[in-house]
Amino acid sequence: MRCDEFKPMLTGYLDGELTPERSAELEAHLAACEACRRELAELTGLKEELAMMKFKEPPDVELERYWRSVYNRLERGLGWILLSVGAIIVLCYGAFQLIEEMIKDPRVAVLLKVGVVALVFGAVILFVSLLRERLAVRKVDKYSKEVER
Amino acid sequence: MEESEATLIRRCQQGDEEAFGVIVRRYAGAAQGAACLLLSSYDDALDASQEAFVRAWRHIRRFDAGAPFYPWYATILRNVCVSKMRRSGRRRTAQLADSHADPSPDSDPVLLAERNERRDRIWRAIRELSPQHREVIVMSHFQGLSYKQMAAALGIPIGTVMSRLHNARQALKKGLAGEEL
Numbered sequence A: 001m002r003c004d005e006f007k008p009m010l011t012g013y014l015d016g017e018l019t020p021e022r023s024a025e026l027e028a029h030l031a032a033c034e035a036c037r038r039e040l041a042e043l044t045g046l047k048e049e050l051a052m053m054k055f056k057e058p059p060d061v062e063l064e065r066y067w068r069s070v071y072n073r074l075e076r077g078l079g080w081i082l083l084s085v086g087a088i089i090v091l092c093y094g095a096f097q098l099i100e101e102m103i104k105d106p107r108v109a110v111l112l113k114v115g116v117v118a119l120v121f122g123a124v125i126l127f128v129s130l131l132r133e134r135l136a137v138r139k140v141d142k143y144s145k146e147v148e149r
Numbered sequence B: 001m002e003e004s005e006a007t008l009i010r011r012c013q014q015g016d017e018e019a020f021g022v023i024v025r026r027y028a029g030a031a032q033g034a035a036c037l038l039l040s041s042y043d044d045a046l047d048a049s050q051e052a053f054v055r056a057w058r059h060i061r062r063f064d065a066g067a068p069f070y071p072w073y074a075t076i077l078r079n080v081c082v083s084k085m086r087r088s089g090r091r092r093t094a095q096l097a098d099s100h101a102d103p104s105p106d107s108d109p110v111l112l113a114e115r116n117e118r119r120d121r122i123w124r125a126i127r128e129l130s131p132q133h134r135e136v137i138v139m140s141h142f143q144g145l146s147y148k149q150m151a152a153a154l155g156i157p158i159g160t161v162m163s164r165l166h167n168a169r170q171a172l173k174k175g176l177a178g179e180e181l
């Protein structure tokens, strides 16, 4: 094996992610290769430096505000779901009642009745197809995330 | 006495929001820091880290209560950040004609506990990496994910994680050397 093939293994070795066999293989190479030894030392130094860098811990007041904000979002999510479901039920019910009344009403012209029924069916079909498209796009989006990388 | 994470998660799974509050407070600092490294602004980082907690809460019942919370959360956070970057990338392309101002230090702060010149420089160098390199550096060095966990989060084989992380570290070394000149 050439040096280039050992290079990525240095990273795995440093992180303790190599199998014992591969570690042994690399160690044998390291014993003979000055360049790879130097590279390993550099990577070790970088890793140690990064290990010293810790994120700032926010003060209690800020943590409290942070949690309040998350909590509000949790509630809002449920609120939106209930609101949407409620709105759909109310709208459908109202529309159904209106149409039923109109169809029973002998004063309304037949042509208008046909028109309204067609309108409602058209709206339903468009809504369903739009919904299906949205779901399909979401699926593709999830898939492309993996392919892209 | 501090409650164990497994107990807290189990309480969350029964719908106990206060237990989730304990977890959120515990990891808020780490979450904001990581998001800030991944995204360009503090405001975006704050929003993404909170959004990721909301998503975690929604899926908490699917989570294995015995497993550590943070690596799982880190995966969710990464996905939120990726979609945020994609959205803002689109917005930025649309506004290409606008002035190309650098982000102010206020909107892009260094969220480190103990700072010095060298650490600030490393922070900036990480921010200069490509998104692909940046995320493996953040996951492995700042969020403590194993290769296996990163492979699952990114949907790539473990061998690819190793080579990508290797390239990312090389790029970071180069970036740091370049800044010293």
Ligand SMILES: [Zn+2]
Pocket: A002, A003, A006, A029, A033, A034, A035, A036, A037
């Ligand atoms: Zn060598």
